[in-house]
Amino acid sequence: xxFFIASSPHHHMRRNTxxxxxxxxxxxxxxxxxxWYFFGWGVILQIALAISVALAAEALCLLARNxxxxxxxxxxxxxxxxxxxxxxxxxxxxxxxxxIGTLFSIVIxxxxxxxxxxxxxxxxxxxxxxxxxxxxxxMTSWLPPVTIAHELPGxxxxxxxLLFGFxxxxxxxxxxxxxxxxxxLDAVVMATPLDHIKTELAQGFTLSEAKGAVIFQGxxxxxxxxxxxxxxxxGLYLLKQRVISWHIPGALLGTLAVFALLGAVFAPxxxxxxxxxxxxxxxxLAAFFIATDPVSAATxxxxxxxxxxxxxxxIYVIRTWGGYPDAVAFAVLLANLCVPVIDQYxxxxxxxxxxxxx
Amino acid sequence: xxxxxxxxxxxxxxxxxxxxxxxxxLCPLLAVTGTVTNALGLGIATMLVLIGSNVTVSLVRxxxxxxxxxxxxxIVIATFVTLVELLMNAFTYGLYMAxxxxxxxxxxxxxxxxxxEAYASKNPWPQAAFDGFMMxxxxxxxxxxxxxxxxxxxxxxxFDGAEMLLGEWARELRIxxxxxxxxxxxxxxPPGAFIGMGFLxxxxxxxxxxxxxxxxxxxxxxxxxARVTTVN
Numbered sequence: 152x153x154f155f156i157a158s159s160p161h162h163h164m165r166r167n168t169x170x171x172x173x174x175x176x177x178x179x180x181x182x183x184x185x186x187w188y189f190f191g192w193g194v195i196l197q198i199a200l201a202i203s204v205a206l207a208a209e210a211l212c213l214l215a216r217n218x219x220x221x222x223x224x225x226x227x228x229x230x231x232x233x234x235x236x237x238x239x240x241x242x243x244x245x246x247x248x249x250x251i252g253t254l255f256s257i258v259i260x261x262x263x264x265x266x267x268x269x270x271x272x273x274x275x276x277x278x279x280x281x282x283x284x285x286x287x288x289x290m291t292s293w294l295p296p297v298t299i300a301h302e303l304p305g306x307x308x309x310x311x312x313l314l315f316g317f318x319x320x321x322x323x324x325x326x327x328x329x330x331x332x333x334x335x336l337d338a339v340v341m342a343t344p345l346d347h348i349k350t351e352l353a354q355g356f357t358l359s360e361a362k363g364a365v366i367f368q369g370x371x372x373x374x375x376x377x378x379x380x381x382x383x384x385x386g387l388y389l390l391k392q393r394v395i396s397w398h399i400p401g402a403l404l405g406t407l408a409v410f411a412l413l414g415a416v417f418a419p420x421x422x423x424x425x426x427x428x429x430x431x432x433x434x435x436l437a438a439f440f441i442a443t444d445p446v447s448a449a450t451x452x453x454x455x456x457x458x459x460x461x462x463x464x465x466i467y468v469i470r471t472w473g474g475y476p477d478a479v480a481f482a483v484l485l486a487n488l489c490v491p492v493i494d495q496y497x498x499x500x501x502x503x504x505x506x507x508x509x
Numbered sequence: 510x511x512x513x514x515x516x517x518x519x520x521x522x523x524x525x526x527x528x529x530x531x532x533x534x535l536c537p538l539l540a541v542t543g544t545v546t547n548a549l550g551l552g553i554a555t556m557l558v559l560i561g562s563n564v565t566v567s568l569v570r571x572x573x574x575x576x577x578x579x580x581x582x583x584i585v586i587a588t589f590v591t592l593v594e595l596l597m598n599a600f601t602y603g604l605y606m607a608x609x610x611x612x613x614x615x616x617x618x619x620x621x622x623x624x625x626e627a628y629a630s631k632n633p634w635p636q637a638a639f640d641g642f643m644m645x646x647x648x649x650x651x652x653x654x655x656x657x658x659x660x661x662x663x664x665x666x667x668f669d670g671a672e673m674l675l676g677e678w679a680r681e682l683r684i685x686x687x688x689x690x691x692x693x694x695x696x697x698x699p700p701g702a703f704i705g706m707g708f709l710x711x712x713x714x715x716x717x718x719x720x721x722x723x724x725x726x727x728x729x730x731x732x733x734x735a736r737v738t739t740v741n
Binding site for chain 2: 284
């Protein structure tokens with residue numbers, strides 16, 4: 152009788168990278184649908200454009216590095232990166248914005264650092280930061296959600312806006328972004344809820360005054376709360392499928408909630424509440440889809456908790472005292488930088504060994 | 510003797526380039542290369558300081574006790590930096606204002622004290638002067654290349670503001686190569702300098718690697734001799 156002795160790892164995963172990435176894409180669907188409903192066709196167009204550019208760039212990079220292009224393309228990592236970047240940028244940003252961002256993500260952040268599994272930074276977020284600091288005007292031109300907009304541009308108008316900057320009737324993006332506020336005679340350009348709160352608070356208004364604006368129908372901003380809930384649903388699906396563990400989203404949302412609660416206790420009318428922090432901006436997307444990127448996140452369980460808590464803290468700090476209304480991309484990149492240190496000090500001890508007792 | 514000068518030239522411009530290989534003086538390199546003009550101005554200033562300090566250090570090398578050589582080098586370098594700063598204040602005031610703190614900071618540029626320690630303190634002054642010139646030229650070339658890259662991406666121009674360095678006639682030098690509606694601001698900002706510098710170093714390594722590969726692929730064909738009678 153012979154024993155089959157296998158070497159480690161003894162834990163086998165039925166799924167490969169491509170399966171995991173397909174599940175992530177599937178989990179993104181509710182959020183994307185919510186964005187499509189509230190902000191129009193732009194988001195779908197951006198995703199399509201980003202994915203085609205990402206696949207072309209991925210293939211070229213693999214060829215230039217003498218790797219097999221087909222296997223690299225089939226693992227879907229480039230598609231996920233492209234989709235994450237595309238849903239993060241304003242839906243009707245000009246076409247060259249997403250092209251530049253995707254090229255930067257794939258070529259520089261991913262392949263120059265060694266390709267799949269070697270990038271120290273989250274490619275989608277690095278691309279987003281490049282776009283945000285290079286093209287601030289385009290990257291803050293969010294549309295008003297459908298609930299308060301006059302009308303959202305249709306499919307062909309969205310295509311025209313993306314390619315040429317004008318609809319078929321000759322309206323520019325700036326004109327489309329104007330919203331009739333009702334109270335005032337003239338219309339105002341609509342900002343995102345977080346942006347709106349930051350500006351109002353900086354001008355000395357209180358939180359309740361800021362929340363009186365037309366964009367705050369509901370808990371955390373019209374449209375935005377449903378987008379966040381949809382991403383939360385997708386994230387819970389990922390948790391159930393065991394694609395991600397609870398540690399990163401749990402620690403991220405928990406830290407953010409604790410600090411937001413402290414802020415609400417000590418300065419109730421000068422700082423945004425917990426609900427705004429959790430259900431506005433890109434919080435849920437970050438917690439379940441961006442921070443959980445297995446390559447650029449910490450690896451051990453304790454490391455994941457520290458890493459995600461750091462992101463939550465940074466999001467709160469930058470949103471409250473920083474120059475940008477939302478902070479997910481910067482927080483994730485800064486935490487990515489800390490990952491080697493976190494991994495070094497949270498290395499689990501092997502079974503049977505224990506740390507030196509003094 | 511001429512081969513010494515050839516080696517110095519090759520080292521300064523390529524093999525041992527202060528910016529691309531020694532990675533010295535990165536602070537001004539990254540900070541002021543937003544435009545070609547700024548880069549050229551700081552490159553020339555650094556080169557002048559490097560020549561002056563190399564010659565002086567070489568001339569006093571036999572009188573300076575080994576134990577206090579570093580403070581002496583620093584004083585010599587600081588003197589030349591002050592000279593260059595005052596000259597720039599007098600003749601290229603616009604550029605002096607644009608470069609700001611980075612002119613006095615030339616004194617902390619490790620490339621300069623590095624050459625003083627590694628070469629000038631051991632060699633006669635003509636070679637030391639030539640070494641300073643070539644190292645300075647190599648540094649200035651990298652500065653200008655990086656400045657051109659960043660200015661082109663960030664503004665679409667070259668030689669913008671050249672009149673600050675060369676006088677009023679140089680206003681004509683400004684070339685608008687591309688007209689961007691929305692320039693890539695990142696190229697002008699500090700991250701653009703780091704990324705551009707990375708590409709320059711990668712480009713140099715790639716060229717070196719290709720040259721090495723070519724040299725290996727074409728071995729020198731020697732005549733085959735049946736019997737070797739002499740010692741080579």
